[in-house]
Amino acid sequence: MNDLRQISAAVARPLTQLGRAAFRFVFPPSCPRCRREVEFEERDGRGRLIAPVLCHQCAADLLPPPSRRCVRCGLPVGSHAPTDGCPHCRSSKFRFRSVIRCGLYDDAMRSACIRAKSSTESPLAAALVNLLWLHARHELDSEQIDVVVAVPRHWTKRLLHRHHAAETLARVLARRLNKPHGRGLLRKIKWTLDQSDLTAAERKLNLKDAFAVWSRPRSLAGKTVLLVDDILTTGTTANECTRALLHAGATQVIVAVIAVVPPHAR
Numbered sequence: 554m555n556d557l558r559q560i561s562a563a564v565a566r567p568l569t570q571l572g573r574a575a576f577r578f579v580f581p582p583s584c585p586r587c588r589r590e591v592e593f594e595e596r597d598g599r600g601r602l603i604a605p606v607l608c609h610q611c612a613a614d615l616l617p618p619p620s621r622r623c624v625r626c627g628l629p630v631g632s633h634a635p636t637d638g639c640p641h642c643r644s645s646k647f648r649f650r651s652v653i654r655c656g657l658y659d660d661a662m663r664s665a666c667i668r669a670k671s672s673t674e675s676p677l678a679a680a681l682v683n684l685l686w687l688h689a690r691h692e693l694d695s696e697q698i699d700v701v702v703a704v705p706r707h708w709t710k711r712l713l714h715r716h717h718a719a720e721t722l723a724r725v726l727a728r729r730l731n732k733p734h735g736r737g738l739l740r741k742i743k744w745t746l747d748q749s750d751l752t753a754a755e756r757k758l759n760l761k762d763a764f765a766v767w768s769r770p771r772s773l774a775g776k777t778v779l780l781v782d783d784i785l786t787t788g789t790t791a792n793e794c795t796r797a798l799l800h801a802g803a804t805q806v807i808v809a810v811i812a813v814v815p816p817h818a819r
């Protein structure tokens with residue numbers, strides 16, 4: 554019986570590879586942002602696409618010029634990068650340890666992030682987080698992450714929109730880091746107003762007790778959690794998620810986002 558299974562697997566594998574090659578010939582891989590054909594795509598050992606890739610031009614459009622960034626909030630800083638925060642975040646009481654980001658929420662990155670929220674643009678969301686991986690791989694690899702979780706939505710929003718960009722980002726990053734994706738681990742248990750229309754004080758009140766970890770007590774004990782979202786504005790949402798994760802026993806939380814909103818755009 555085992556021999557039969559091995560023979561059928563040995564026959565099926567080349568046929569699957571041949572089928573994929575034929576599919577790629579008819580439908581060549583394309584950049585999810587500009588739809589131009591790309592020559593390169595990355596697949597895992599079983600031939601599954603890891604994430605769509607952006608073409609060189611789109612990657613260049615979205616990546617900011619190299620600069621030092623504040624470890625606490627992800628904003629650019631001068632040649633001297635203080636470890637206790639920059640002028641923009643020094644007075645903020647962040648519970649998360651650091652922010653890893655790809656770019657700034659400005660111009661091209663802003664429109665790409667808005668597009669990636671749409672239900673038909675899941676490949677663009679995956680390509681953006683792949684860009685984050687390529688841009689910040691060393692930082693992400695060096696953090697000893699135990700589990701990757703997305704900033705969650707309330708269940709009423711899940712009913713209305715199946716695609717959730719943050720969940721796509723967490724799935725791709727978990728696969729890249731070869732760590733568990735804690736899908737459903739962190740939940741939004743309170744319906745809240747849209748944060749963008751609120752003041753800083755109202756944002757905090759709006760999100761108070763909005764998140765909870767949904768698993769065995771202390772299941773995160775001693776764990777380093779990578780909390781993933783598409784953008785970071787004032788950090789209030791990430792902070793409230795971090796509060797719930799630390800309450801469930803996590804040792805520390807590191808935030809990874811596609812883009813950080815600069816103070817002038819908040």
Ligand SMILES: [Zn+2]
Pocket residue numbers: 584585586587588589607608609610611612
């Ligand atoms: Zn492109």
Ligand SMILES: [Zn+2]
Pocket residue numbers: 623624625626627628638639640641642643
């Ligand atoms: Zn800062």
